[in-house]
Every structure is written in structure tokens, then in C-alpha cells.
Amino acid sequence: MRKSFKRACLAAAAAGLFASAAQAQVIQPAQLQDLGQRVEALQAKMVAWRRDLHQHPELSGQEVRTAKIVADHLRALGMEVKTGVGGTGVVGLLKGGLPGATVVALRADMDALPVKENTGLPFASTAIGRNFGKETPVMHACGHDGHVAILMGVAEVLAGMRAQLPGTVKFVFQPAEEGRSEHPKHEEEPFGAKAMIAEGVLDNPKVDAIYGLHLAPGPATGSVGYRVGPMMAGADGFTIKVTGRQTHGSRPWDGVDPITASAQIITGLNTIVSRQLDITAVPTVVSIGAINGGNRENIIPDTVDMLGTLRTFDNKLRDDARKRIAHTAATIADSSGAKAEVKFSAVSYPPTVNPAELSKQAVPVLQAATGGKAIQIPLVSGSEDFSDFQLKVPGFFFILGAPPKGRAPAPNHSPLFDFDEDAMPVGAKALAALAIDRLAQPR
Template structure:
């Protein structure tokens, strides 16, 4: 019977150790983190559901920020700054023992998506976004990120008597981009001092993902998520009656040719055996009546790359192709490309150092090096200043094929809430282990 009981303990959480190993202070601390994480599970779940039912868009996370700030103050944080980059919250927890500073980050904003998941706490929120009425949903899992980091704050605050150094908690708005005409996100958080007084030596973050089953953790050293650029192409023709197109210049036809032409950039103009790349037109707008050829068509889209040289070359090719097609059709064309997020780059040495911690938390067989992700993250701005590790926590129910599950940003994206507990444990352990070894 005692042997069987021991196996059950090992199954309950990965990384259980023989009793004689637990005499080591670091092992003892790991067990305390596990126990504290179990105790906070119910509250993390409640926070996530409340946040999911009340999502807020970028730079408008007033309710969310208030909940976070109140929580950190109740935990006795040494410092709680609010209003950073509009609605950001930065909390500082000082351990009783000397040591360096580590930062942990969670993003808070939802998306202009109308939820289609049948949940008792599904979002019913509607609001204005860039002049349009939209539904609002935590379709990317940022509600989970906030709840997880609130849980980590409670776990580490309860262990501050044996905590080395300081932990800076960064709750960031507008990761999904601020409204048009506004600044925001990680870049603005940095500009307003989120990484100062004190300056962290490293930063950790995570993202729940439909691409992995619950219980799985994914990571990758080096380039992990793509850079993200926005483009707008405006084609100017000459308006005329739809029954007499020869009397004008049809910008709709020209725009259609440009969309097709852009597809050759990646398929024929880039060496994708070296790095992947994506050029996507996500919106076209022009005309207001079926029998009128309009003066103008506007299209918008995104560019994803992992290499700065390819990034610049794609920008140049896009301009040449769009302007060339327009000129050949006697239309005008304006191409505007804005660089947004850099490549999310996981410091290789830091990643190698922390993978054993992730393996101890989730189990060796559940921690995998994953392929590059063409999604983008403004966590990359922090990584440009200090070494960082950004990893993925599976959120698709066990037994379901992640490749067929509704993806992040889908109105049908559904989180298996068992991922929350793993997120709390993983983030708490990597912070503690890094501080303990530095």
C-alpha cells in the first residue's frame, strides 16, 4: 500500500521527489509553491470567468486594471503603479532575502469579436471600436493570462519570507493593438518606466494556445513568433457607370490584380526554406452600389517574417508590385507599410536554463520544442531590452485534435480551464528558480 500511495502522489503533480531530497531548500520551496498553487486554484478560476464575462478592448481595460491593482494591494505589495500606458498596472514584490529582479508579464485586453461559445459566463459585451459597434470577447485568452498572473502574485506573496530578490508584475494593456490614433501596449509601458526602478534582469511570459492540448507546454529558443507589420494600399481610379466601364478606371479590378500579385511575393520571391513569411490581405473596402464603379478602393493586411532582411525585401516588393499593376491599368496607388511588433526572440541561454524547470512542473514528456509561430506578440519589445522567455500552455481539451480546435482569435475559441493551474505553477516556478540560482 505505501508504494501505491507514492505513485499517486507522483501522478498528482509532476516532479514529486523522495523525502530525503526535500531537505534541500530549493526542493522544499518547490513543494511550498505546489501547495500554494493548489490553494489558489479556485480563485484563479473565478477571476478568469469574471474577466471573460467582462472583456475590455485595448487602452480601455479600466475594470480589469482595477481588479488587478486591488488584488496586489491586498497582498501587501511594496509598490503598485496604475495608469501606466493608459491602464497598465505594475506591481513590485520584494522578497525578504537579497537577490536580483525578475519580471513577469500578462496582457489584459480582449478583441473586437462576438463570442459564439456556449458558456454561462460568455461575453455579451458590445462597444465602439474605431468608429464601429462590435462585440467584445477574450478570444485570445488574455483573461487566462491575467488570472494566472494574479494567482502567481498570491503564491509568491505568501512565500516572501524565503523569496530571494524582487518580482516585478507587469499587467499590460493593448497587446492586440490600441485604437487607431492612440499609442499603447508594451512599447508604451517601457516608455513609461515599466522596466525601471528597479530594472529586471530577465522577463518571463506565457500564452495559452489552442495548438496544444491541456497539460502540454511548448517553447522554442531563438526566433519564436514573427514580426508583425500592417499595410494599407489605396487604389485610385475614375468613377463611372457600371454599364460603361471604359469611361472610367475601375479600382476594384486593379485591386483584385494587386491582391493576386501580392501572393507571388512569398511563393516566388522569398527563400522560405530559410525562414517562413506571410503576406495577407485581410480587408478590402470600395464602392457603395452595384452599378457604380467607384473612385477608390482601400485594402489592409498584415506581413509576418522572422528575418529583418526578408522583412525589408518584402516591403520593397509589395510597393513595386502594387504601384506597377496600378500604373499598367492607369490607376493611382499609394502603399503605406507600418512596422509594428519585432520578432519574439527567446534568449537561448535563458531558455536552456529554464526548460528543466518546465519539465519538472509539467513532466518531461509534456514539454516540447514547438515550430515557429507566425502570430506576433509585443512581448518582443521587452526582449529587445532584457533577456526573455515566452512559452506556450496548451488549452485544448485532452482527446481533441488541436489542429481542428477553434484557434485563438476565433469566436469559438474555448479554453480548457485545467490550463490555468499549469500556467500558475509554471510561471511561479520559473520565477523562483531563476531568482534562487542568481
């Protein structure tokens, strides 16, 4: 099938999906103009918040200073505020002045990464934190400082429009999106979105829809990127322990070589994607990122340990791929007399999937809020635990384009990562518009 035909089919499907949605849009041009003016008036504040947070980053689950700044801001706006939700999470509740039962949640993640900053920015981080007991430089290398500043701005804008709002807005400031930075009491202990959900962030009052965004080096500043359906990959980490029998390197026949078995397993795992799964339907990635075994050139060891990651965009395919990984490793090891034990990490992220019905409401609003600069983007193989919220309630996630000015864009998680602060008002206006429009929609 030719790519041009595929694009035509996708374009036609998208046109059909949103043709009726545009007519259902509730937010009006005058409201958008007012909203834009309110957001622009806060740009300097958002920049100041972002730069302060950037200079004082905190690792996952340790966002104490960040949480206090957020909580103090929300309280100053007259909101009901809960702290310590899911660890260091903060939730603000804004009740509108008009009758309405709809509850909309807006989410921002707060944590930084164990990365040494190399941007040379005047507000660059020099912070040191403790990551699993070891001192490490800390940096906001994924834009979460911008996410927090944007949502603080949205909170101030919507609090100023309280009298015009029907229903309720929850502001969800989430810790530990990037994972853990400390050892849990037990492996199954939830963190990040899962921990906030377990502590009732989507209840009392029950959330009808949740929205979130992520800063990225593209598309261009002023634009946002979206997809309907699967957007970001699910992520599953796994370990493979291959057990053989140690022997002298000169006499491999006296033992069982787990290194050779491991090499064959890696080759076999690559065929799962290339030969066993229909990747024309949904892309899949299986990668081995670490392999450790042995300590001398003339000793064949007892064991080899491997670390890997699985990325999928469909939950059924995810389950199938997990089974194939375990089966492939076990049978290849068995064929050489070794044993392979596969364990999938309790730390996993489902695919981020924007449901069609909520997308019908959201995409026209994004187009209106950005002046027609909402564009469909390719699948993203990175992962986001916003997907955990989407498993519980309808959720819509989008990318906020913000390539930095005057320097080459660096990918998220790079020590060179930075973003164009002019994108923050665009993100704030989009999130606020999505909330206003959804509150006015029939429940």
C-alpha cells in the same frame, strides 16, 4: 533534404544547447514540490477570478474594472503598486527578503475582444462595450482572463515565499495587447506593451529578464509549448490605394482602370512569397483581406483601396518584404497608367523571438515544473506584442496547452473559445519556477 534528417539535426542541436543548461538549473526538486503545493492551494481562487473576469470583459485600453481588481489584490499582498501605466496597466513590485540585485518581470495581458460569446458557459459574457464608438458584444475570446488569474495566483504564491527570494519580481498587467478600441490622438501614439515601455515599466528597477505565457487549444492540458529563436510571427498591416481615372464601363480606354490594376497587384504580391523570398529559411505570409472600389456595374471608379497583412519571423526579412510589397504595387500600377500608394500601419508587432541564452535557463525549468511535459512546437503565425518587451530586455514566451474538457477545441478569437481551467495551476507553477530560478542565477 529529408524531413527525418532535419528532425535529427534539430534534435541534436537542441540537445547540445540544453545539455549544459540542465546542470546550471538552480531550482531544486524540494522547492518545486513546495511551489506545486502552494499553487494547488490557490486553484479554486484562480478559477473564481477567471470566471469573474470572463463575465466582465473589457476592451483594449478600457480595462478599468480588471485593473482595480488586480491592483487591490497586489496591495493586499503588501506590494508597491503603480496604476495607470501605459493607460490602464498595473505594475506590482515584490522585493525579496534575501540579498540580490536581479529583477525578473512576469507579464499578463488583460484585454478582451469585440466578439459575441457563443460558448453557452454558465459564466458566459453578456457584456456590451464601445469599439471605436460603436456598441458591440465583448468576450474574453483569447484567454486573457486566464492569464490575469494565473499571474494573480503567482503573485500570491511568491509573496508568500518573499523571505526565500533574492532580488525583485515585477508583476506586469498589460492593457491593449489586442490593439486599440478607441481612436488615438495621433497615429503614432503607443499602446499596449509599447506604451508601458515608454512609461518606464522595464526601468526603476531595471528588468533583467521577462517571462510570459499564452493559453491555447493545444498542446494537451499539463503541457507547455516552446521554441528557441523565432516563435510567433511579426505582424504589419498595410493599405494600398490604387488611383486611376474614372470612366464609363463601356469605354475603359477613356480612363485608367484601378480595379484591373488592383487585381494584377494582388497576383504580383502573391509572387513575393512564392518566387522572391527564400521560404525554406523563414516562412512569410502576405494576404489581402479587404478590397473596396466602385459603386455601380457600369462605372469604372477613380480609386480602389485594399487592406493587407504581412507576417514574418525575422526582422531583416520583414524589412525586405515591406520594400518588395511597395515596389511591386507601384510598378504594376504604373505599367497600366495608374498609381499605387502603399502605407504600412504604425500599429505593428515584431516577431516574438526567444533568445538562446535565456532559453538555456528557461527550458530545463519548464521541463522540471511540468514533469517533462515541455515540448517544442511549430512556428505560430499569430502575433503577440510581448515581442516589444523582448526588443528591450531578454524575454521568454511559451504556450500553455489547455484544450477544453467535453467540447471540441475552438481557436483563439472564436466566439466558441474556452480553455481547461486545470491548466492554470500548470501555468502558475511554470511562471513562478522561472522567476525563482532566474533570481538565483548569477546576474
